[in-house]
Amino acid sequence: IRAGWLDKNPPQGSYIYQKRWVRLDADYLRYFDSEKDTYSKRLIPVSSIFGVASIGDQKFEVITNKRNFVFRAESDADRNEWIRTLQQIAEERKSKAPDRTLMSSSADSATEPADKSGFLELRGFKHKLFVVVAGDKVFLYKNAEDYRLGIGITYIEMNVGNVKEVDRRSFDLTTPYRIFSFSADSEQEKEEWVEAMQQSIAEALSTLEVAERIWAVESNRLCADCGSPKPDWASINLCVVICKRCAGEHRGLGPGITKVRSLKMDRKVWTEELIELFQQFGNTMANQFWAANVPPSEAISPTSGSQERRRFLIAKYREGKYRHYHPLFGNQEELDRALCVAVTTSDLAETQALLFCGASVTCDTGDPQCPTPLALAERSGQRLQMEFLLHNKTSGWFGGCCGAGWSSGGLPSALLCRSEFSRRWCTLQDGVLSYYENDRNAVPNGEIRVEEIVCLVNNPLHAHGAWHGCSGRRGWIESTFEVYTEAERLYLFGLESPDSAREWLKSIAKSFVHPCAEELLALDFQRLGRLHYKGGLTLERAQEGWFALAGSTLHVCSEDGRQQEPLQLRKLQELCECPCPAGGTPWMGRTRCPPNPAPGCTGRTLYIQGERKLDFLGWVHAIQKAAGSSGDTLSEQQLTESDVPLLVDRCIDYITQCGMGLTSEGIYRKSGQNSKTTSLLEVLQRDARRIRLKEGEHQVDDVANTLKRFFRDLGDGLFTRRWAPDWLWATALEDEEAKLGEYRQLLAALPPVNRATLKALINHLFRVQCFSGENQMNTHNLAIVFGPTLFQTDGKDYKAGRVVEDLISNYVEIFNVALTASCPQQVNDREMKKQQDEITAIMKMREASSSGTQQAGDFICTVYLEEKKTETEQHVKIPATMTAEELTFEILDRRKIVMKEKDYWSCFEVNEREEAERPLHYSEKVL
Ligand SMILES: [Zn+2]
Numbered sequence: 014i015r016a017g018w019l020d021k022n023p024p025q026g027s028y029i030y031q032k033r034w035v036r037l038d039a040d041y042l043r044y045f046d047s048e049k050d051t052y053s054k055r056l057i058p059v060s061s062i063f064g065v066a067s068i069g070d071q072k073f074e075v076i077t078n079k080r081n082f083v084f085r086a087e088s089d090a091d092r093n094e095w096i097r098t099l100q101q102i103a104e105e106r107k108s109k110a111p112d113r114t115l116m117s118s119s120a121d122s123a124t125e126p127a128d129k130s131g132f133l134e135l136r137g138f139k140h141k142l143f144v145v146v147a148g149d150k151v152f153l154y155k156n157a158e159d160y161r162l163g164i165g166i167t168y169i170e171m172n173v174g175n176v177k178e179v180d181r182r183s184f185d186l187t188t189p190y191r192i193f194s195f196s197a198d199s200e201q202e203k204e205e206w207v208e209a210m211q212q213s214i215a216e217a218l219s220t221l222e223v224a225e226r227i228w229a230v231e232s233n234r235l236c237a238d239c240g241s242p243k244p245d246w247a248s249i250n251l252c253v254v255i256c257k258r259c260a261g262e263h264r265g266l267g268p269g270i271t272k273v274r275s276l277k278m279d280r281k282v283w284t285e286e287l288i289e290l291f292q293q294f295g296n297t298m299a300n301q302f303w304a305a306n307v308p309p310s311e312a313i314s315p316t317s318g319s320q321e322r323r324r325f326l327i328a329k330y331r332e333g334k335y336r337h338y339h340p341l342f343g344n345q346e347e348l349d350r351a352l353c354v355a356v357t358t359s360d361l362a363e364t365q366a367l368l369f370c371g372a373s374v375t376c377d378t379g380d381p382q383c384p385t386p387l388a389l390a391e392r393s394g395q396r397l398q399m400e401f402l403l404h405n406k407t408s409g410w411f412g413g414c415c416g417a418g419w420s421s422g423g424l425p426s427a428l429l430c431r432s433e434f435s436r437r438w439c440t441l442q443d444g445v446l447s448y449y450e451n452d453r454n455a456v457p458n459g460e461i462r463v464e465e466i467v468c469l470v471n472n473p474l475h476a477h478g479a480w481h482g483c484s485g486r487r488g489w490i491e492s493t494f495e496v497y498t499e500a501e502r503l504y505l506f507g508l509e510s511p512d513s514a515r516e517w518l519k520s521i522a523k524s525f526v527h528p529c530a531e532e533l534l535a536l537d538f539q540r541l542g543r544l545h546y547k548g549g550l551t552l553e554r555a556q557e558g559w560f561a562l563a564g565s566t567l568h569v570c571s572e573d574g575r576q577q578e579p580l581q582l583r584k585l586q587e588l589c590e591c592p593c594p595a596g597g598t599p600w601m602g603r604t605r606c607p608p609n610p611a612p613g614c615t616g617r618t619l620y621i622q623g624e625r626k627l628d629f630l631g632w633v634h635a636i637q638k639a640a641g642s643s644g645d646t647l648s649e650q651q652l653t654e655s656d657v658p659l660l661v662d663r664c665i666d667y668i669t670q671c672g673m674g675l676t677s678e679g680i681y682r683k684s685g686q687n688s689k690t691t692s693l694l695e696v697l698q699r700d701a702r703r704i705r706l707k708e709g710e711h712q713v714d715d716v717a718n719t720l721k722r723f724f725r726d727l728g729d730g731l732f733t734r735r736w737a738p739d740w741l742w743a744t745a746l747e748d749e750e751a752k753l754g755e756y757r758q759l760l761a762a763l764p765p766v767n768r769a770t771l772k773a774l775i776n777h778l779f780r781v782q783c784f785s786g787e788n789q790m791n792t793h794n795l796a797i798v799f800g801p802t803l804f805q806t807d808g809k810d811y812k813a814g815r816v817v818e819d820l821i822s823n824y825v826e827i828f829n830v831a832l833t834a835s836c837p838q839q840v841n842d843r844e845m846k847k848q849q850d851e852i853t854a855i856m857k858m859r860e861a862s863s864s865g866t867q868q869a870g871d872f873i874c875t876v877y878l879e880e881k882k883t884e885t886e887q888h889v890k891i892p893a894t895m896t897a898e899e900l901t902f903e904i905l906d907r908r909k910i911v912m913k914e915k916d917y918w919s920c921f922e923v924n925e926r927e928e929a930e931r932p933l934h935y936s937e938k939v940l
Pocket of ligand 1: 238240257260
């Protein structure tokens, strides 16, 4: 709008005016060293200017919220012209946003909310700059205060930018005019900056044209999966518009299931036909099929986490769990025939339902002139049908190398014929499972060679009930089982009774399971098959093994017939799914199991590797499910190695470790926030393994109440319905010794999980009353609270409190003596000593941190140097952000150890048995 040379008033202390090239456009007033410069020395957003005044001597002043800028023109005429233009522009800006107040005009002076902001070093500047990535620009500010005011140094338009990593902490932002060399504080920080800037470049180069046309249909303006607004990604074969976060999870499903493209960046893929297809289809039509039966408890929202998203998307698109089943489902020939008809009409919804219920895109149409559905659609002039078929051509539903759908068969004992299942006569002979049209046919419709079978699954009763309801008739099929083959095909068989299904399963299993794994056949397995895995000492080579899942136990037999200790999945420390690095196998799963007690067995971490997607995903799901809590009794929870529910362990740990826990006044008596307690209990019950309670995020009283609520609602109670009356009765014994003896006997009678949990809880309460001076909760007070909770008596029976009081007061006598059989008395003393030491250490740390240096979320950990001895022990306060590298340096520093050139120090995680368990990557967070 206006540009010219002006003198800028000098910085404080100096009288010499500086000559600056000043430029004004619709958004910014900027000044430069020279007219050739691209990057300004200063930028003032027009929106933050609220006054311009003449101050004599050819000078004028630009007034912003906090700071004024004085310029001197060459003549009065020039000065007046600047003032007039500036006033006009500022006025226009104000009228455009009349509701904008003085304060907010400075607050939103950065044109867009920041995608990323923070301090970075920039070569050539003494101090760190405050850098903001916003939309398609990167802004530089002297400090955070300037950013708030909107007064910046310059901005960099990213359409000409290019980001390149230089070393661990540095990266260059290159433009044709200048190279900006930035350094971040850490490698992770650097990576985040690089990613943010790359996103910004992508955004600068993107186009809105496609997105706007697709958003013209209202249902496309919210993510089809989670409901986030303005979704700018899409799955082009499923025809859904999705948000960025869901798009990330879609990619994890693989292109065989969903092909993810950006509405803004992948310009080439968006042909006229594809855009029209999305307009016709819309998220509504897609969800009428894919999300016809989503239980509210499984649906996701814009705020859902990535795990939750993935689980939902796998269920939705890979398993088709919420589908609206087509009435022909299960009948391949009918499905194919119907597809050939549908593609010649404009009924895209029908084509969608047929295709994703198993119709084959490449089926034989029986018409020599148009041998494929695609050719049929073309002849009928159905452009959108063609487009839809094309994008689904290579995907073929359910794993499809060959566009295979489900094959289904009835077994010989089948009595009735259902339209969903085709009844087939099956035989299992000489290693071949064949199915025939009927028992008189000599030529089979299909065959499965048993050596090609990789997995058998016994489905729970009525697992496939959905499609009976769908067609409105009750089915004869009570039980189903699945057979997976190497060619990634899945065959579903249905039978009228669970017994006959099991019989068939056993026969098939016997014929394909290697003799070395025969013992697995005796199990009542839900899932049996072969998988590759690494474990124990043979980490470098994956071997094939036979796996059987029965209840929450995973049995593994190696190829040489050596059976591994069965894995108790509820006791896993960690269960994670990691995508395999480039090449090789498609998936890899990792389960970390507790150390194996049997000598010679070293299986600590078990990596299960999928050679094929279809059956492996089923395994991952089944293992995840089996590793979770299954009910409301103690033994159905996820457990620690010492048989204490993880939930209990997490809560006790938090209260012991967090800053105010043990000393918090009225702990366990004060009530927390009801809604927080409810939701915390719910997430912990769902998967305690994933939850880390953190200071700042959780309140002590909420956690304490969660623990109480858990015991109050526990199925069968901590003392069990069978034994609780005996415990209450024992309080009446007058002779103290006789009473304690009775308690010990009753303790021994409890199931192991209840016994271990009671011990852990009373141990914790014992510690709590050690602090009664501060928390006001002495043994009696704790007993009043916990008696009715543990006995679930609603306070009607005073004896409940008596039991708890006795247990806390006589903790050492009752619990330790009960264990003397395996543990000599000294060990018990040592255990008590260790606890006292820990309490002291915690107290010390707390005093040290009362100065306010401790951050929320800090945890106090014990760290050993080189070997596990008391002398090498250090108690370190670990913030949530601390990496293994930082911790290592901290320890070395404390111990005054100087790093020599060839020294390598690593940080190892130590397990509950205090054995080194796993090295941490240096950039990994310790907590
Ligand atoms: Zn979404």
